Amino acid sequence: MTTALPATAAPTTRTLRGPRGLVRAVLLVHRTALVFWGLTLTAATALLIWMHAIGDEARLAVGPCASPPTGGRPSCAELGSITADERYTDGISLATALIAYLIFPIAAWAGGALVGRELESGTARLTWTQSVTPARWLAAKLAVPAVLITVGTSALVALIVWARGDDHPSLVGNWYQTEAFISTGPTAVGFALAGLALGALSGLLCGRALPAAGLSFAACLLLHTVLDRVREHLWPxxxxxxxxxxxxxxxxxxxxxxxxxxxxxxxxxxxxxxxxLRPIQYVETGLLLTVAAAATLAAFALLRRRTP
Known part of the structure; x- marks a missing residue:
């Protein structure tokens, strides 16, 4: 004899939308970093929209003039009273520096918080006992931020190119200067992903948050310095x-x-x-992605050696 279960006792199935499993866990554990990344993108977007809005006035301020105005040229006295060029130059400099040096906070966070802290606290090993292999754990740790970093950095690069307008060197600097070179092409994404991979590898090497953050920062500083010095030799x-x-x-x-x-x-x-500009950027991006791939493979190999 069988007894039918009441309708209220029947198991229910909910269709969850959005990230699941390890992806959701990564987002929840590192939600502070996610919020900070979102706020950074929002602030940078607002700044670059403003720079684009005052760009024409800023270019007018550094354009040709005559005293008295002749030949269709405006008065130098009038142009001298325009201060939009100073605000524009400062804003573009701030945005390009933010994009060019993203590798350092990303690497320090990846080494210290993303991997190092979880190994140090034992959270990672607890996760591995819950039907999650170490390889899957590391894959999720790298894949989720990699997607967010790639999308966000690519958006910032597109915005900075848009805000720079005609790339007037008196306002935005020369194309070969470090900040301008990195922030106006795929090199920015390459640096960010290299920082993520080097940070994860540092976290696995050190197993503690603070030393891992320091090691990843030092590795990225070395990478950044070397590429800055050899950049002019990457293309004939x-x-x-x-x-x-x-x-x-x-x-x-x-x-x-x-x-x-x-x-x-x-x-x-x-x-x-x-x-x-573009050929050198593409070659350098290829080198950075190679570094990121090598660091990622080394991280998986190290994790496999240290776990059963």
């Missing part, structure tokens, strides 16, 4: 010959790589024109 430079000219001048906004001088006269010079 153009050679310009003086051809007997008494005056020698490189094309506007060019990055000089080397000068060949005989006596007191320049004979040849090698340089990068502005058109080399």
């Amino acid at each position: 430079a153009v050679t310009l010959t003086a051809n007997g000219s008494p005056t020698f001048q490189l094309p506007r906004e060019s990055l000089a790589v080397d000068w060949n001088v005989e006596g007191h006269r320049v004979v040849t010079a090698t340089y990068h024109p502005p058109s080399h």
Whole structure:
């Protein structure tokens, strides 16, 4: 004889939408970092929208003028009273620096909070006893922030390119300067992902939050410095010959790589024109993604050796 269960006792199934399982766990555990990332993106977006709004006025302030105004040129006195160029330059500098150096807070957070703290507190091992393998744990730890970092950084890069307008060097600096170079292309995403991977590897190496944060910061500082010094050699430079000219001048906004001088006269010079920006960015991004992939593989290999 069987007894039917009351309707109220029947098990119910809820269809959950959004992140589940390990993904949800990562988001919940690190919700403070998630909120901070969201606030950072919001603040940077507002700043860059403002920079775009005052961009035309700022470019007018550094444009040609005449005293008295002649030939269609405005009065220099009138342009001298415009201060939008100062606000614009400061705002763009702040935004480019934020994007260019994202690697450091990302790496310190990944090493200290994302991995190091969970190993130090024993939370990671507790997770591994709940039908979650160490490899799946690490994969979730890396995949969730990687997606958020990629999307967010890509959005910031698109906004900074939009806000810079025609890239007037007097306002936004030259294309080959470190902050401008990194923040205006895929290199920014490459640096951010490299920082995440190096931070995770540092967390596994140290097993404690504070040393891991320090190690990941140092590793990223080394990577950032090396690439900054070899960047001009990542793409073949153009050679310009003086051809007997008494005056020698490189094309506007060019990055000089080397000068060949005989006596007191320049004979040849090698340089990068502005058109080399994208090729150099792509090569550097490839190197950064290689570093990120190598650090990720090393992290999984280290985790496999240290866990049953």
